[in-house]
Amino acid sequence: AAAEPGDPAQRARKPRGRRRPDLPAPELWTELTGLAASSEPEDGSEGAAEGRAAAVSLEEALLRLAEFLSVQLGAEESCGSPADLGQSGEVPPLLSVTSQLLALLAWLRSPRGRQALLQGTQPAPRVRPPSPDGSTSQEESPSHFTAVPGEPLGDETQGQQPLQLEEDQRAWQRLEQLILGQLEELKQQLEQQEEELGRLRLGVGATDSEKRVQHLTLENEALKQSLSLMRDLLLHWGPGPPIRAPQEEAEALLELQGRLQEAQDTTEALRAQLGVQEVQLQGLQGALQQLQQETEQNCRRELQQMHGQLAGLRARMASLRQGCGDLRGLVSTFTQSCQGSLSEARGQVSWALGALSSGGPDTQLPEGQQGPPAGCPGRLPELKGNIRVLCRLRPGTSSSLVSVEPGPGGTVTTCYRGRHRRFRLDWVFPPDASQEEVFRELEPAVLSCLRGYSVCIFTYGQTGTGKTYSMEGPPEDPGIVPRALQSLFREMGAGRQHRVTLSMVEIYNEAVRDLLAPGPPERLAVRQGPEGQGGIQVAGLTHWDVPNLETLHQMLKLGRSNRATAATAMNQRSSRSHALVTLTLRAASPPRAPGTAGTLHLVDLAGSERARKAGAAGPPRGDPDGARRLREAQTINRSLLALGGVMAALRAHRPHVPFRDSQLTRLLQPALGPGTTAVLLLQVGAGAGQVCACRSPPTRARPPAPLARRSPRGRRISGRQSAHSSSPTEWVKWSWGQPGAAGSRAPPGRPLPSVPTLRSPGPPAPLRRPLAVLHAPVPTTARARPSRPQRACPCSPGSRPCPWGLRPGLCWQRR
Numbered sequence: 001a002a003a004e005p006g007d008p009a010q011r012a013r014k015p016r017g018r019r020r021p022d023l024p025a026p027e028l029w030t031e032l033t034g035l036a037a038s039s040e041p042e043d044g045s046e047g048a049a050e051g052r053a054a055a056v057s058l059e060e061a062l063l064r065l066a067e068f069l070s071v072q073l074g075a076e077e078s079c080g081s082p083a084d085l086g087q088s089g090e091v092p093p094l095l096s097v098t099s100q101l102l103a104l105l106a107w108l109r110s111p112r113g114r115q116a117l118l119q120g121t122q123p124a125p126r127v128r129p130p131s132p133d134g135s136t137s138q139e140e141s142p143s144h145f146t147a148v149p150g151e152p153l154g155d156e157t158q159g160q161q162p163l164q165l166e167e168d169q170r171a172w173q174r175l176e177q178l179i180l181g182q183l184e185e186l187k188q189q190l191e192q193q194e195e196e197l198g199r200l201r202l203g204v205g206a207t208d209s210e211k212r213v214q215h216l217t218l219e220n221e222a223l224k225q226s227l228s229l230m231r232d233l234l235l236h237w238g239p240g241p242p243i244r245a246p247q248e249e250a251e252a253l254l255e256l257q258g259r260l261q262e263a264q265d266t267t268e269a270l271r272a273q274l275g276v277q278e279v280q281l282q283g284l285q286g287a288l289q290q291l292q293q294e295t296e297q298n299c300r301r302e303l304q305q306m307h308g309q310l311a312g313l314r315a316r317m318a319s320l321r322q323g324c325g326d327l328r329g330l331v332s333t334f335t336q337s338c339q340g341s342l343s344e345a346r347g348q349v350s351w352a353l354g355a356l357s358s359g360g361p362d363t364q365l366p367e368g369q370q371g372p373p374a375g376c377p378g379r380l381p382e383l384k385g386n387i388r389v390l391c392r393l394r395p396g397t398s399s400s401l402v403s404v405e406p407g408p409g410g411t412v413t414t415c416y417r418g419r420h421r422r423f424r425l426d427w428v429f430p431p432d433a434s435q436e437e438v439f440r441e442l443e444p445a446v447l448s449c450l451r452g453y454s455v456c457i458f459t460y461g462q463t464g465t466g467k468t469y470s471m472e473g474p475p476e477d478p479g480i481v482p483r484a485l486q487s488l489f490r491e492m493g494a495g496r497q498h499r500v501t502l503s504m505v506e507i508y509n510e511a512v513r514d515l516l517a518p519g520p521p522e523r524l525a526v527r528q529g530p531e532g533q534g535g536i537q538v539a540g541l542t543h544w545d546v547p548n549l550e551t552l553h554q555m556l557k558l559g560r561s562n563r564a565t566a567a568t569a570m571n572q573r574s575s576r577s578h579a580l581v582t583l584t585l586r587a588a589s590p591p592r593a594p595g596t597a598g599t600l601h602l603v604d605l606a607g608s609e610r611a612r613k614a615g616a617a618g619p620p621r622g623d624p625d626g627a628r629r630l631r632e633a634q635t636i637n638r639s640l641l642a643l644g645g646v647m648a649a650l651r652a653h654r655p656h657v658p659f660r661d662s663q664l665t666r667l668l669q670p671a672l673g674p675g676t677t678a679v680l681l682l683q684v685g686a687g688a689g690q691v692c693a694c695r696s697p698p699t700r701a702r703p704p705a706p707l708a709r710r711s712p713r714g715r716r717i718s719g720r721q722s723a724h725s726s727s728p729t730e731w732v733k734w735s736w737g738q739p740g741a742a743g744s745r746a747p748p749g750r751p752l753p754s755v756p757t758l759r760s761p762g763p764p765a766p767l768r769r770p771l772a773v774l775h776a777p778v779p780t781t782a783r784a785r786p787s788r789p790q791r792a793c794p795c796s797p798g799s800r801p802c803p804w805g806l807r808p809g810l811c812w813q814r815r
């Protein structure tokens with residue numbers, strides 16, 4: 001190497017333990033192959049035959065070395081250089097071994113090497129293997145071997161043989177030490193690998209660990225090959241005399257093999273452990289996922305259960321509240337009933353005392369006046385509750401939509417969009433219930449008016465469900481109103497002690513109108529009565545004394561005919577207004593205290609309706625009928641909503657009851673207040689039968705030709721006043737008054753009804769209400785229509801004459 005400084009072997013020897021960056025693996029391979037080729041003797045001397053054996057062995061060694069290097073390089077290329085193993089500048093021991101071998105080859109190429117080869121199969125003893133640190137000392141450098149090829153070997157040389165042998169022996173010992181050093185390095189590498197394996201056992205990551213294991217496996221393979229190569233070289237080139245070194249080496253090799261085996265076993269065990277851990281990890285992940293899903297499902301289920309329980313609790317609380325309200329109502333009703341009984345007893349006692357004292361000592365009370373009037377069954381209405389709700393099903397109602405359990409405390413079950421709801425009511429009438437059956441349940445309440453009670457019966461329900469049928473009924477099967485009147489008059493008997501007055505109003509589009517007004521229809525004002533008199537007053541409302549039942553029927557018929565009706569998609573003759581019939585029964589003689597008044601309100605409410613269903617929605621542009629129908633439906637629904645609000649407030653015993661929300665509730669305020677009895681007949685109808693019998697599209701009933709309305713003074717009624725008469729509905733408003741009165745007209749094709757003898761009730765009698773009726777209605781002041789209208793309406797600005805000829809304060813313009 002010293003002789004040929006440019007030899008690649010020298011370059012390979014210099015950076016011992018260091019990678020040669022200037023010599024890539026393929027070039028190294030080429031260099032080694034070239035060396036192998038050049039190791040053959042070039043001169044073809046006689047030593048060639050002997051040297052061939054050494055050259056062949058050397059070639060084999062070189063081929064093995066090349067094979068090893070290829071394995072090593074392949075391992076490095078496939079695995080890359082791991083960061084921890086490939087520390088910068090760290091060269092695998094195999095390359096160091098390679099560099100040593102290259103140094104040896106370089107020496108063999110030198111003349112001295114060749115000479116040594118010629119002398120025997122053993123390698124030249126003067127080879128100075130590099131020191132373990134890679135440097136070659138000056139005295140051990142190949143330059144120390146100064147033999148020249150071709151120089152004859154004399155006796156002097158032979159005399160120096162023991163010395164030379166000794167020197168060779170030392171050189172071989174150094175070589176042995178060097179190899180042992182290499183082996184030490186290999187051991188250290190193995191220890192490092194073991195450490196790496198230990199680190200892998202801690203488990204960093206599956207992918208990195210696998211890579212590391214693969215890399216270490218390849219390293220192990222390479223080391224194994226390196227070891228076997230070294231062993232072969234040692235066996236081939238190793239010194240003969242020192243027997244101990246090969247043995248130790250063999251032991252060391254065995255130990256190393258054992259370690260290698262151990263490392264391989266550890267690697268295998270680690271790999272198996274990794275596989276097991278991966279399986280366990282997958283299992284754990286699956287279990288975790290399943291656990292999450294189960295937890296989520298459980299949470300959802302529990303949440304739903306909680307929601308259900310909450311809804312149940314809410315419903316229970318609502319029913320408890322309702323029950324509490326009912327109980328409160330019962331208690332208050334009972335208290336009032338007791339008070340009523342007491343006051344009645346007091347009244348009877350005082351009347352009896354008065355009668356006895358005025359008659360003299362022998363006076364006896366008439367037999368028939370000792371008890372309450374016949375047919376008045378005690379205090380049944382009060383004990384049944386002051387608000388009772390009955391229900392009647394319209395014939396033809398589909399049983400799949402509405403099913404009932406009829407009778408007292410019966411139930412109505414509705415099915416709407418698959419949702420069933422059940423309602424318990426005071427009484428439920430089946431669809432085939434007759435008018436007689438319905439009235440029988442209401443009769444006690446009706447008759448209680450004779451004892452001074454205020455009773456209100458009204459029908460409520462969707463349009464076309466039979467409210468008017470139940471209330472009025474056809475002539476051949478009369479409804480509640482005719483039967484109630486008949487029953488009352490029958491109870492009063494021929495020699496009746498009551499004065500009966502009648503009033504009848506309708507609420508059309510929130511306007512209160514007198515259906516029995518002798519003059520043209522007018523909008524009446526509803527006012528709160530003066531302090532002390534209480535109740536509600538309707539200014540201008542006529543109250544008619546009714547002498548007998550026939551007159552009463554005629555008047556009701558007249559009022560009905562004046563009511564606003566119209567054809568809708570759901571009812572051919574739909575009531576477009578709320579109708580209120582009020583009958584006041586004032587006791588005029590004993591046994592009742594004079595002036596004691598009972599009131600019976602019979603209310604036929606307009607039907608609640610959906611504009612779309614009733615055909616009122618979406619009127620074609622410019623269709624005034626459709627627009628009016630829509631407005632009617634809106635006001636009807638609004639007033640019914642207000643009625644619902646009032647009922648809810650009464651039921652909940654709220655301090656404020658919103659009576660003022662609509663004209664309907666204002667008018668009904670006296671009938672719904674404390675101490676009164678209200679009976680609500682709920683009309684229910686659903687299914688095909690509910691639809692109007694005439695399946696043809698709703699025909700616009702042609703209103704009768706407008707009457708030639710004229711004021712009593714002969715002026716034409718126009719503009720806003722005549723809007724009433726130009727209504728599209730079928731109602732006909734016509735003035736009705738004393739025969740021959742100005743403005744009396746019969747509608748075309750309609751005979752004038754036989755006019756009963758009416759008389760104005762005159763100023764109201766002083767009011768004496770029974771104590772039980774705390775808020776009995778105060779009859780409004782009956783206003784007799786003046787026979788002759790005033791010439792001018794002083795309430796209008798500029799003394800413009802009132803077109804209706806009304807008295808001052810009643811003119812609509814002023815109002």
Ligand SMILES: Nc1ncnc2c1ncn2[C@@H]1O[C@H](COP(=O)(O)OP(=O)(O)OP(=O)(O)O)[C@@H](O)[C@H]1O
Nearest residue numbers: 394395463464465466467468469571574575606607
């Ligand atoms: N119980 C019944 N038996 C026989 N026919 C009935 C019954 N109930 C209702 N009808 C019929 O149903 C139709 C509609 O009834 P009605 O006019 O009384 O309904 P309504 O509820 O007053 O409607 P609206 O609110 O529109 O005035 C009428 O032709 C009536 O004869």
